[in-house]
Amino acid sequence: MQKAVYKFGGASVKDADGFRNVGSIIKNANIPQLLIVNSAIADITNQLEKVVSAFKNDQIEVAQELLQKIKIFHFNIAQELLGENGSSLIDNLSNALVEVEWILEEPFQDSEDYIYDQIVSVGEILSSTILAAYLNHIGVNVIWQDARNYIKTDNNYQNANVNWSLSCYLIQKDLQPLLDKYIVVTQGFIGSSSENFSTTLGREGSDYSAALFCSAIDGDQVTIWKDVPGVLNADPKWFDDTKEIPELSYQDAIELSYYGATVIHPKTIKPLQNKGIPLYVRSFKDLTLPGTKVQKDQIPLPIPSFIFKVNQVLLSISPKDFSFIIEENLSQIFSLFHKHQVSVNTMLNSALSFSVSVDDHPTKINLLIEDLKLLYKVKYNKGLELVTIRYYDKATVDRVTVDKNILLEIKSRYTCQLLMKNNDSL
Ligand SMILES: Nc1ncnc2c1ncn2[C@@H]1O[C@H](COP(=O)(O)OP(=O)(O)O)[C@@H](O)[C@H]1O
Numbered sequence: 306m307q308k309a310v311y312k313f314g315g316a317s318v319k320d321a322d323g324f325r326n327v328g329s330i331i332k333n334a335n336i337p338q339l340l341i342v343n344s345a346i347a348d349i350t351n352q353l354e355k356v357v358s359a360f361k362n363d364q365i366e367v368a369q370e371l372l373q374k375i376k377i378f379h380f381n382i383a384q385e386l387l388g389e390n391g392s393s394l395i396d397n398l399s400n401a402l403v404e405v406e407w408i409l410e411e412p413f414q415d416s417e418d419y420i421y422d423q424i425v426s427v428g429e430i431l432s433s434t435i436l437a438a439y440l441n442h443i444g445v446n447v448i449w450q451d452a453r454n455y456i457k458t459d460n461n462y463q464n465a466n467v468n469w470s471l472s473c474y475l476i477q478k479d480l481q482p483l484l485d486k487y488i489v490v491t492q493g494f495i496g497s498s499s500e501n502f503s504t505t506l507g508r509e510g511s512d513y514s515a516a517l518f519c520s521a522i523d524g525d526q527v528t529i530w531k532d533v534p535g536v537l538n539a540d541p542k543w544f545d546d547t548k549e550i551p552e553l554s555y556q557d558a559i560e561l562s563y564y565g566a567t568v569i570h571p572k573t574i575k576p577l578q579n580k581g582i583p584l585y586v587r588s589f590k591d592l593t594l595p596g597t598k599v600q601k602d603q604i605p606l607p608i609p610s611f612i613f614k615v616n617q618v619l620l621s622i623s624p625k626d627f628s629f630i631i632e633e634n635l636s637q638i639f640s641l642f643h644k645h646q647v648s649v650n651t652m653l654n655s656a657l658s659f660s661v662s663v664d665d666h667p668t669k670i671n672l673l674i675e676d677l678k679l680l681y682k683v684k685y686n687k688g689l690e691l692v693t694i695r696y697y698d699k700a701t702v703d704r705v706t707v708d709k710n711i712l713l714e715i716k717s718r719y720t721c722q723l724l725m726k727n728n729d730s731l
């Protein structure tokens with residue numbers, strides 16, 4: 306019997322019409338066993354992050370006002386979708402928010418990461434509660450399930466690691482049987498620790514959750530429904546002239562998402578690849594489009610694909626005494642990156658210096674630089690762009706480097722990375 310996981314992210318449920326569209330996709334899916342993984346409504350995770358940051362900065366009233374706005378926003382969508390039949394949905398949404406309201410009444414005394422997860426995880430609960438109620442309203446036989454009862458993690462809050470064997474066991478034991486009777490609606494991005502505190506899997510982690518659920522139920526496919534026709538050879542937010550990629554190997558999908566193609570979360574592919582489950586990336590806006598199929602064949606990408614990251618910082622780190630950079634230095638440098646949770650985008654080593662480019666999170670980067678400066682000379686250059694080209698050719702490199710000054714260039718057989726600054730800003 307065919308089993309599928311459909312993942313609907315924030316963009317697909319950005320307003321009441323979005324929920325209606327998703328409702329119609331699910332109602333017409335005609336798949337005997339269907340599990341829905343839903344993310345928070347577009348931008349709600351960012352809004353909840355602002356609640357956390359106001360709370361942390363002792364601006365309790367600001368935090369409460371922001372939360373109130375989030376509440377009203379969800380109530381309005383519920384009202385628009387269910388009208389007079391929406392009172393129990395409104396009660397459920399209120400109940401989901403009570404715990405956050407309680408947190409805001411206490412002093413900010415636990416670790417920020419812990420508080421973050423307790424507050425931010427509510428976005429997925431609210432959205433999926435609306436989706437399940439709406440599906441029920443339009444006659445779909447649906448059951449809502451709390452992903453925190455299934456996705457068990459360690460307590461590495463904000464970026465929790467999934468305890469796969471336990472999660473798999475719980476999904477197979479308690480969730481899988483429900484699929485015989487219902488379409489199950491659950492959440493992406495969230496899980497819970499062994500003490501049952503909410504955890505999150507890292508921003509944009511719902512695609513990954515969908516892959517985990519599908520692997521556990523031995524599903525036949527995961528479809529992630531996006532606002533683009535499928536995977537394109539570049540982010541259409543940056544480029545007009547993009548081309549669709551009908552088929553993609555797991556390996557290329559991992560490479561593209563790892564380098565920053567945000568259409569698929571980088572952790573999504575591995576669980577699917579392990580079981581040979583295909584991933585479809587399809588448009589929730591136009592169901593006639595075939596989208597992209599990610600599968601095991603080694604089909605090389607038909608065209609060069611490129612990924613842009615702006616707001617990059619290049620750090621050049623060298624020993625204070627002009628000695629060579631040796632393995633001991635590298636291990637010390639990497640442990641400082643690890644301590645400050647700064648991920649490396651590109652790196653290049655020479656005899657006297659080690660150059661690294663990273664995303665510019667000012668607070669983290671400043672603390673990292675302070676720590677590095679205790680041991681090394683550190684120079685840095687901000688406001689850079691990183692372009693990664695998979696299956697690069699000269700024409701594509703020329704095209705992306707017009708009017709740019711290249712500060713760092715790294716090439717392997719299939720991938721070229723260029724760290725650049727606008728000529729006029731040098
Ligand atoms: N190579 C790419 N192909 C298609 N979309 C891309 C690519 N790289 C980045 N994107 C971006 O991914 C977005 C869709 O993913 P995302 O925002 O994660 O959706 P959701 O949050 O709803 O799951 C697109 O709007 C597009 O801007």
Ligand SMILES: N[C@@H](CC(=O)OP(=O)(O)O)C(=O)O
Nearest residue numbers: 314315344350508509510511
């Ligand atoms: N809501 C979370 C998780 C997520 O994956 O969302 P989306 O599916 O909309 O990218 C976030 O914004 O990070």
